[in-house]
Structures are given as structure tokens and as C-alpha cells.
Amino acid sequence: MKETLSLGRIAGVRVGLHWSVLVIVVLVTLALARGRFPEAHPGHSPTVYWALALLTAVAFLASLLAHELAHAVVARRNGVEVEGITLWMLGGAARLRGEAPTPGTELRIAGVGPLMSVVVGGLMAGLAVWLDALHVSGLWVEAVAWLAAINIVLAVFNALPAAPLDGGRLLRAFLWHRSGDRLRATQGASAAGKALGWFMVVTGFGAVLFAGNLSGLWSALIGWFLIAAATAEARQAEVQGVLKGVPVSRVMTPAPVTVPSWTTVSEFLGEGPFGPYRHSAFPVVLPDGAVAGLITMGIVNRTPQQGRSRTTVGDVMRPLTDVVTVAPGDPVVDLLPRLQESDVHRALVLDEDRLVGIVSLADITRALSWPTVSSR
Known part of the structure; x- marks a missing residue:
């Protein structure tokens, strides 16, 4: 995923945005400004809802960046070079130069991402409780609580044992440690990723067709991405197996x-x-x-x-x-x-x-x- 706009370097890692990241900003802003905020706390002006929704969407992007930066920092500390980070429509991607040399390294690099999301979610939850205790406007508390919840959801989803999610990396590390064969481990994690992807596609379209729930389209889109990414990852592993040791x-x-x-x-x-x-x-x-x-x-x-x-x-x-x-x-x-x-x-x-x-x-x-x- 190539960046459209460079944000410079953070912690020595090049960070950029792909144009499709606007989709995240628009969807989150719309969902909060037209839905959750006015429903939970009516009586505010539309300007307040839209401004806070946009601010919350930007804060969500910052939490995605923190997730990817955690991967990048741990990778560098374990001797894996990092090309950069690009935020895009379905989240973010830390581009690593080369593969983790051992299952243990793979475990550390993959595991720190969901852990960071849990930490951010916990901090946001604590902040929401504190703001509520100070009797700050309930609308602000709602925004912070939403950030807490979405980061916990992000951590849980990313921990699912299916490539290319972080949980898929953890599964590959486990299979790699058990079998000693990185290629077979990658194929196993990729098969799990494709299975999860097809499940999301089928259930997403089922929600649209039988329940009239249009949010199922988003689930189907993510599922289709998982299928494509898992297939590409399996193919890349095969290529790496063929080219292993070739200068x-x-x-x-x-x-x-x-x-x-x-x-x-x-x-x-x-x-x-x-x-x-x-x-x-x-x-x-x-x-x-x-x-x-x-x-x-x-x-x-x-x-x-x-x-x-x-x-x-x-x-x-x-x-x-x-x-x-x-x-x-x-x-x-x-x-x-x-x-x-x-x-x-x-x-x-x-x-x-x-x-x-x-x-x-x-x-x-x-x-x-x-x-x-x-x-x-």
C-alpha cells in the first residue's frame, strides 16, 4: 500500500497516509455525528456534533497509528528493518523489510499490536470514567468511551488466529515453532485467514439480504480483503521458499x-x-x-x-x-x-x-x- 501523503517520521519510522484513509474519517464522522452522538445526548447543535465527531475520527486514526508504531518499534528492536507505516481504508500496515528470523521474534512483533490497542482502550476507558466523575459534558464522555470501546474491539478482532491479522501472525509463530517449517506455518495461517474471510463475506451478505442490515456490506468488504490478503500471503511464502538462499x-x-x-x-x-x-x-x-x-x-x-x-x-x-x-x-x-x-x-x-x-x-x-x- 503506497502512501499518498507523508506525515514525516515518528520514532524514526516513516509514516504516511493513503488517500483511502478518508473513507475511515468519513464513515466514523457520519456514524457519530448523525447517529450515536445525537441519539445518546440530544439537544446540542449540529455543529457541535460534527466537530466532535471529526475530532473523534482523527483520534481513532491516531490509535491505529499507535498500533502500527508498536509493531514497527518492536520489529526494529529485534533486528527487522522497517520501511514505513501507511494508514489506509481498512486500518494500517507496517511495512517490514524481510521476515522475522525466529518464531519468538514473530511472536513479539505480532503480539505487541493488539496489546497496544488494549492499553489505549484501557486508558480511554479510565479517562471516560474520570471525565464523568468531574461532571464534564456527557457528549465528551461519550466520545472518549467510544474510543475506548473501538480500541478494545480492534484488539479482539486483530487477535483472531487468521492471516493477515496479528492473530494470524501469532498462529504462524506457534505453527512455525511446532513444525520448524515457516512455509507450512504460513500456509496454515493463510488457510485460517481465508476461512474467516469467507465466513464474514457470507454472513455479511446474509445480513443484507435477509435482515436488510446494510452494515453487513462493511463486514463483507473486510472479509473479501482478508481472503485476498491471505491468498497473497500464501503465494508470497511460496515464492520466498523457492528463492530462499538465492543472492x-x-x-x-x-x-x-x-x-x-x-x-x-x-x-x-x-x-x-x-x-x-x-x-x-x-x-x-x-x-x-x-x-x-x-x-x-x-x-x-x-x-x-x-x-x-x-x-x-x-x-x-x-x-x-x-x-x-x-x-x-x-x-x-x-x-x-x-x-x-x-x-x-x-x-x-x-x-x-x-x-x-x-x-x-x-x-x-x-x-x-x-x-x-x-x-x-
Whole structure:
């Protein structure tokens, strides 16, 4: 899930929002401003209901962020690098670079999320009781109580033993510890996730068709997401099993064609598609041969035609700091999620500062078609 708006870094972890997070804000705000608040505490102006509902929705997003930050912080403390956190329509996702090395690490990373939600829920419940004792407006107490309840519900739901929920991670850690086989453990957790997903889809549509309860559509949507995510997770585990132990050097394209940074965009286009530039992405090098970045045909096509004769590749390239880089001896399984998150789906392979290759998702796909994959 790619972020639409970056919120910077919190506790050293990059945090962003996907545009679909607006769905959460809108649904929560509508449900509270048009339903729960006026029903429980009538007599206030619509402006008060809407303002407090919006504030409560934002506080709910903050609690989701706390849940994901807990995952990220514990992952980093256990040696698993974190790419970042993205909040989106169905909650949040902490993107980890690589897998937990042991079942114990998996247990700690997965378990801290629901625990954080329970802590937040408990704090909100305590705050609601305190505010009520101070005879603060019942509407404010209602908002805080709702936050307490929704965080407890979030903790319970996430603790269900079904991938990709946190409980699915806990189940995988248990199965992994029992069998010693990470792939079989992932398949078991994914099967549980698909079973839960289908249960939610069937019961959700059943509620709509037989009881006229439109909230069943939300349950069905979450169930469908669980099915898709659990299926993708099982497939990813199979891919990781095939690529286990394979270094990047086995799948990369060695000695890729490079483009000098001083080449104009017009000159670059004049050499293709039948000249040396026959691909769609090329490393860009400086006069001393050092790699400076990556140029893609997408970037070239966005360059205004009237300025291409004066614009150099170095002016419009994606700088090296914004490109995925990897060493030739790094595992392909650790690179794969980084490529999937990247806009260009390519990585430059550097041996210290020397460019030795380029690797794309297509290269890894071809590797998956090999009859046997071995690191030897």
C-alpha cells in the first residue's frame, strides 16, 4: 500500500497516509455525528456534533497509528528493518523489510499490536470514567468511551488466529515453532485467514439480504480483503521458499547499459529503440563513472517536448537516494518486497560504490520459472 501523503517520521519510522484513509474519517464522522452522538445526548447543535465527531475520527486514526508504531518499534528492536507505516481504508500496515528470523521474534512483533490497542482502550476507558466523575459534558464522555470501546474491539478482532491479522501472525509463530517449517506455518495461517474471510463475506451478505442490515456490506468488504490478503500471503511464502538462499547476483542483469548524465533527452531518445537504449530504465552515470541515479521512459515521456534538446538526463533522472539499491550478495527474498513497493520496480546493484547490475521484478519472475533454484 503506497502512501499518498507523508506525515514525516515518528520514532524514526516513516509514516504516511493513503488517500483511502478518508473513507475511515468519513464513515466514523457520519456514524457519530448523525447517529450515536445525537441519539445518546440530544439537544446540542449540529455543529457541535460534527466537530466532535471529526475530532473523534482523527483520534481513532491516531490509535491505529499507535498500533502500527508498536509493531514497527518492536520489529526494529529485534533486528527487522522497517520501511514505513501507511494508514489506509481498512486500518494500517507496517511495512517490514524481510521476515522475522525466529518464531519468538514473530511472536513479539505480532503480539505487541493488539496489546497496544488494549492499553489505549484501557486508558480511554479510565479517562471516560474520570471525565464523568468531574461532571464534564456527557457528549465528551461519550466520545472518549467510544474510543475506548473501538480500541478494545480492534484488539479482539486483530487477535483472531487468521492471516493477515496479528492473530494470524501469532498462529504462524506457534505453527512455525511446532513444525520448524515457516512455509507450512504460513500456509496454515493463510488457510485460517481465508476461512474467516469467507465466513464474514457470507454472513455479511446474509445480513443484507435477509435482515436488510446494510452494515453487513462493511463486514463483507473486510472479509473479501482478508481472503485476498491471505491468498497473497500464501503465494508470497511460496515464492520466498523457492528463492530462499538465492543472492541478487544470480537474478540481476549484469553490466547494464548506462546513460551519461550530460546526455540531453533528445539525444537519448534518438538512440532508441534500436540503438543501445532498448530497455525502459537505465542507470545514469557521472563523468567519473559513478552512478548518479536512474532514468525511466516514464520520466522521459513527462519531459516537455519543447525543452528536451536543452534538458539533460541528469536534470530529470531519479536521484540515487530515491532508488532502491542492493548489494550482489544480498538475498533476493529481502529485495522482493522493496521492489514491489518501489514506483519503478527496479533496483541498482552496487558493489560498494561500483555499479555491477540492475534487477527488476521481471528478472525475479524469470527466476521463479527455473526448474531448480539454488544458491550454489
